[in-house]
Amino acid sequence: MGTIRLxxxxxxxxxxxxxxxxxxxxARGAAKLTPVAVAHAHGAAVxxxxxxxxxxxxxxxxxxxVGHTPAGVVGALKAQAEKLVHLxxxxxxxxxxxxxxxxxCEIAPVSGPKKAVLLNSGAEAVETAVKVARAHTGRAAVVxxxxxxxxxxxxxxxxxxKYGLFKKGFGPFAPEVYRLPFPNLFRRPPGMSExxxxxxxxxxxxxxxxxxxxxxAVAAVVIEPVQGEGGFLxxxxxxxxRLRELCTEHGMLLVADEIQCGMxxxxxxxxxxxxxxEPDLVTVAKSLAAGMPLSAVVGRAEVMxxxxxxxxxxxxxxxxxxxVAALEAVAMIRDEAFLRRAREVGERLxxxxxxxQRAFDAIGDVRGLGPMLALELVREDGSPDPDAVQRVTAxxxxxxxxxxxxxxYSNCLRFLPPLNLSDDExxxxxxxxxxxxxxxxxxxxxxxxxxxx
Numbered sequence: 001m002g003t004i005r006l007x008x009x010x011x012x013x014x015x016x017x018x019x020x021x022x023x024x025x026x027a028r029g030a031a032k033l034t035p036v037a038v039a040h041a042h043g044a045a046v047x048x049x050x051x052x053x054x055x056x057x058x059x060x061x062x063x064x065x066v067g068h069t070p071a072g073v074v075g076a077l078k079a080q081a082e083k084l085v086h087l088x089x090x091x092x093x094x095x096x097x098x099x100x101x102x103x104x105c106e107i108a109p110v111s112g113p114k115k116a117v118l119l120n121s122g123a124e125a126v127e128t129a130v131k132v133a134r135a136h137t138g139r140a141a142v143v144x145x146x147x148x149x150x151x152x153x154x155x156x157x158x159x160x161x162k163y164g165l166f167k168k169g170f171g172p173f174a175p176e177v178y179r180l181p182f183p184n185l186f187r188r189p190p191g192m193s194e195x196x197x198x199x200x201x202x203x204x205x206x207x208x209x210x211x212x213x214x215x216x217a218v219a220a221v222v223i224e225p226v227q228g229e230g231g232f233l234x235x236x237x238x239x240x241x242r243l244r245e246l247c248t249e250h251g252m253l254l255v256a257d258e259i260q261c262g263m264x265x266x267x268x269x270x271x272x273x274x275x276x277x278e279p280d281l282v283t284v285a286k287s288l289a290a291g292m293p294l295s296a297v298v299g300r301a302e303v304m305x306x307x308x309x310x311x312x313x314x315x316x317x318x319x320x321x322x323x324v325a326a327l328e329a330v331a332m333i334r335d336e337a338f339l340r341r342a343r344e345v346g347e348r349l350x351x352x353x354x355x356x357q358r359a360f361d362a363i364g365d366v367r368g369l370g371p372m373l374a375l376e377l378v379r380e381d382g383s384p385d386p387d388a389v390q391r392v393t394a395x396x397x398x399x400x401x402x403x404x405x406x407x408x409y410s411n412c413l414r415f416l417p418p419l420n421l422s423d424d425e426x427x428x429x430x431x432x433x434x435x436x437x438x439x440x441x442x443x444x445x446x447x448x449x450x451x452x453x
Contacts (some may be wrong), residue, residue, distance in 0.1 A: 204265060237277075
């Protein structure tokens, strides 16, 4: 017997009612990707308010590498709630805050003495990294890349790509943000080899520091080692290595945005570890605290100490409940057995997705790094097909599988299941996905022609 158990159509009547209440009480801009209302969850399984159990391959948009409600995290939260729910780290100090900062400094992929600052959200982490870089360098400019997602604050919206979905109507945005092309291997010119395409991208990168902004003005270059919202695009290794060389040569700080791709998501604790490239600062969030609101910036101590006392932090930053959740989650994720299982999940998932690609011409690309994988759906001419993604996600949801879109054109399916899910759960989800593709691309029934005679 599988995990999925459906006793009503999806969405069920109670989900529809709770969704109706949500829409009546909350702002339209706080959108939802599914009409499912969840009552409880564990591991990869979520049970809705109608009693249906679904497989969750969305994972809180990447926050649940250890799955829903892992016992260690739940126990730590219960124990901490009885002792201290909140103090504010600006007011005083408590053990979980210090222990987590020490742990992050221990595991961060940066050599030498390190320091950390704890925050609440990924956007706060990215914005704080920029503040730290500006304070350290005395420079203002920030370099980012097409397809990037860095957050929804004013500065991080300026840094974020995908204008229509995230930025429309919210300007003016923060100045001194320079956006460069990201080397998307799938979209390289026909007939061009990957190596030639990457070499051309590197020449374009070098040209940009003449044509767009001088390196002497740049505080930080912020890059996701694997773009998340951009469609699970790994940065080509030679490109990232050359970027590191340019940063070192010109005193620019390299910031690895690991908010979605970090914490085991690619089969290593940090995605940048796949590249042999060391950033100056790294941002983490999402799976850091198993779904609790927590983020961090970790980096070289002399860089992190540049801002004046009082220049960093916030009322809820490093809340004790979030910190104990993170201590438990990181202990799970950094365990070699967990990371080995994550890599096994990635290999098995890729095999399923490549099989789907052979079966459906609409799948133009299977890509990602380790278990962080996505499909790109295209029309016959190779152009992006976001409508197909909507059809597939809707058909998958009907059958009890939650999957999400991604990509600059919203034409990708991304997979963010727990990294320790079982083979049976993975195979069940992929069987449902295959059914969803078959339904989404089934030939339309011919319409009956009624004669007017």
